[in-house]
Amino acid sequence: MFDIPELDDMVCTQLSRGDLTQCARVNKTWSRIVVRYIWRHISNLTPLQKNILAGLIFHDHQTLHHHTPATADRNQVSCLSRYGPWVQHLDDTFTLLQLLTSYLNESQPRLVNPTPMDLLRHLLVHCSGLKSMHLRMYDDETARIVGDTLPQLQVLILSGSIKLPVVQDILSKCSAKLKTLVLQFQPLDYLLGREASESNAEELSGLQRLELKDCSRRHISTLSCFWKRCARVETVEITESDMVFFKHLVISIEAHMSSISVICINITSNLNDNHLASLLSASRVGWKSVEINSSVNLGELSLEVLIKHTSTLKCLRLPRCLEVEGALLKRILPSCDKLEAFVVLVEPQMLSMLDAIPTIDAQDFIDLETDSDSLTPWPCEDTLKVLSLEISADSHPFKGQSQIYKRLARFVNLEKLLMRCLFDEYETNGSTILYECLEMSLESGLSRLEGLKKIRVLSVGSLMKVGEREAQWMRDNWPKLREVRGLDKENKMQAQAGMWFLMNCPHMNAFAS
Template sequence: MFDLLEIDEVICQRLKRQDLAQCARVNKKWNEVVTPYLWSDMASLSSNRQKDFHRMIREDYLYEQQRHQLQEDNNGIRQHVQERLSPALSTLEKYGPWIRRLPDPGVLQSILHSPDQDEKPATHELIRHLYKRCPSLDVQDLFITKDTVDSNDMLITIAKYLLHHVRHLKVYCCSKSVELWRLKYLLKRYPNKLENLTLGVKVSYTEDAKEDWAVDQTVGESDDWVQLKEVKLLWCKGTSKAFWLWLLRRFSHIRKLEFWPMDEVVAECLAEVMLTDMPELDEIHLIHDACAASDLPDDLVASLLSGSRKGWKVVKAKFNSEVGEATMEALAKHFPTLEVFGVNVCGNYIFNGLVRVLSSSPNLHTLITIEDDCYPQYQYPHLEAVKFIDRDANTGLLKARLLSRCSRLISKALGDKVVDEEYPGQGVEIQRLVYDRLARFTNLETLWLGEDAQEYQWDCLEMSLESGLHKLKGLKALKELDVSYMTTRIGLEEVQWMTEHWPRLNVIYGLVKRFSDDDDRAVRWLHEHHPKIDVWS
């Protein structure tokens, strides 16, 4: 190996584990260099390696217990003799300091669990012993499940050995409720370095709850949450308003909040504290579960959207029904600061306020009308082309909008229903009006159209010069075009036009449809004359 640590690190970090093992067998020099990298990442263990890992930890634990027992029994004499007759360091003792990553606590519990409940040592004792042997752990991301939270011993272990490292903490206990005092114990030992917190919990509360549980006096409560900038509350539920108010008021430095509501108690508590206790908050993702029976009441959603003291820069929302009047008025107060707006309306509902957002937000640069990962496969909402066109009923001309700053338009349904039975014979006219509206987005860099559906859309923008594509020649900043799952009519003439009028174009998604030979000619021409433009099917 090289004598330069930086080069060794670059090489070893790119090698697979089996290749590292081969390198470690070359000679003593290579073994010294490679072995730390071979041990550094133990997060992903195969079934066989899990058994060996369990055996190594258990043997090390028992050996350590024997050493302590000998020392206690004979004042260290027999311990001294034993150490002279055996290796100084066990495998885990020797290589533990090189371990940087381990499986999450829940996974460790399953790996180190013994089928015999009465067998010693207990699982939590092995885990604690492992953490003691690994002083160099890099635990930036920590995922905690209900099985872990339900264990007193695991709570103590996590608080003592892991929380002070963590930057991204996820706690999921959605399937069954977790006792309030357990969650509060964990959060009271909040890591000072934490930047992102995700909670998905159903909290149960009883009068005899041990809220001041003090089984480990060495772990103190931390009030320093200044590093926390992003919080996700996913399907949180619980009737104790006192707990939620205690928790939410500690989020005083967050800037981004993602909220998937399960009940109104948490939402009401959140609406109560946002303005007073979260002064830096300027981004909100308000997502209603598509499987939920109903949305939150309109006035409660409006209260949540009124919760930014600075004014929202980013608002992303998904609704199961049409947006209410109170919600729309609350959002309108933030039009002057709004930069990114994403709205998803489940089913076939149409967000009528979208035109108002586009017309009244001078700083808006990104519009997203649908994101595929928010919907089950059987639901594909759409935004009607005539709504997007927004013509004056008297003159037939497009209404003015403040669109000069818009650089990203992600409308995975705008391409649908351009040709509609309600507008017979008007397919070409409607397409050209859509192009007229798109042409107003003079700073557009990203244009995504069409749904990520299992079948191609037939009644959609053709993206051909004949249908009106030439109207978009002013989009000089366009870099990315996505027309996936749309039956476009892009051919050789169209791609030649694109490269001439869109000089910054670097990627096209959805061009290769195999509907005609013209598709193949267009792709071959791009590969030959503009190889820097990526073409994806």
């Protein structure tokens, strides 16, 4: 296409399978380049594409075993021999087996009747470049079929209902090439009291990311010996665990995962401040990123632990926390010299669950030096790229708006600014009314933010003074701005601002939610 492999790869990886198919029809040169990208991911197929794939696998199997008509060219390279090495990702083996079963049931009479497992084995034999697989299984035979493929994988998703020895066998065949492992299987024989046997399998020295989904006490015996192979794991994401497994994981991280520096928690129930504090205390090298997508009260214990990691912390995301100790949270932002993302703004769908909206006091955010009107320098002023928070004030309008603008103006590399600045909150007939302490209007001092040239996304929340003049100013002073969230179409001033963006900035998403 461009006769530059790097550019071809950059373009083709962004195209859908349908677009790639159209490109392949242009001419032989284009076809030669894009066909490998058509085969790269066997996933998200249409019903027609699924049927074609099943037919290709079946007929390729028949060709290889000389069960084609006598007139067939025996010297012709089979389809999978040519294209199979280009397959890098295979999605959901169970669905693929169902597809092959359906095809065999509906196909015409044939000389030899392969089983779906035979066809799956035939496909995998030819996928010498396979890097990623979703292995969903409900029987032992699938594990035997994929056994020779496991050592070459860089990404493995393991799901389904699986016996303990089978899980151990699968994990033992993974090699140092493995970079990402997702475990979301359900153990079948956990009630038998079987303990995992000691394994002599090599350390997974390439494993960097471990995702644990829907794990419970039933998984402990299965995984207790596996943790020893995870010394190089840097990132752990845990989703919907019970507290017995959660506590087991904390102990395992402390004992075996000495390199962990990134944690993501997606647990919707039973998680409390004590649990979080114990997990946050488990890192030996210091947290680089902490993301807690859980409806939890983040209290004094957890935040005291986080404060100990300010020298390494680059990202802190707390978008679903029901309560945050603002007095402690304010100590994190001014203390992190590597901080790139600070996200404590509660997601809109969580507001109905709150007794009080987690905020940072305006005076704490301004942070004046003692006996001075100068702002205290923060070490993250040059590193911060994403800032998402709520600021509260004790009066309306807030007289210190200019100081807030001064503080924001110091974040010279800021790319995303998401704010919903409140001075108070009232309940009126079940509705929450929010009042702004930062107007984001030119009259209040918006022009102080002229130096934030890298801003791409702005959320104005309930900042009611954004109008057409402010929209024009943003266009003129923030050349990279592409998205403005929170403009209310029912508010006359904000609606005018949004319409001005739409009329004058066609690249702008002016009413983003």
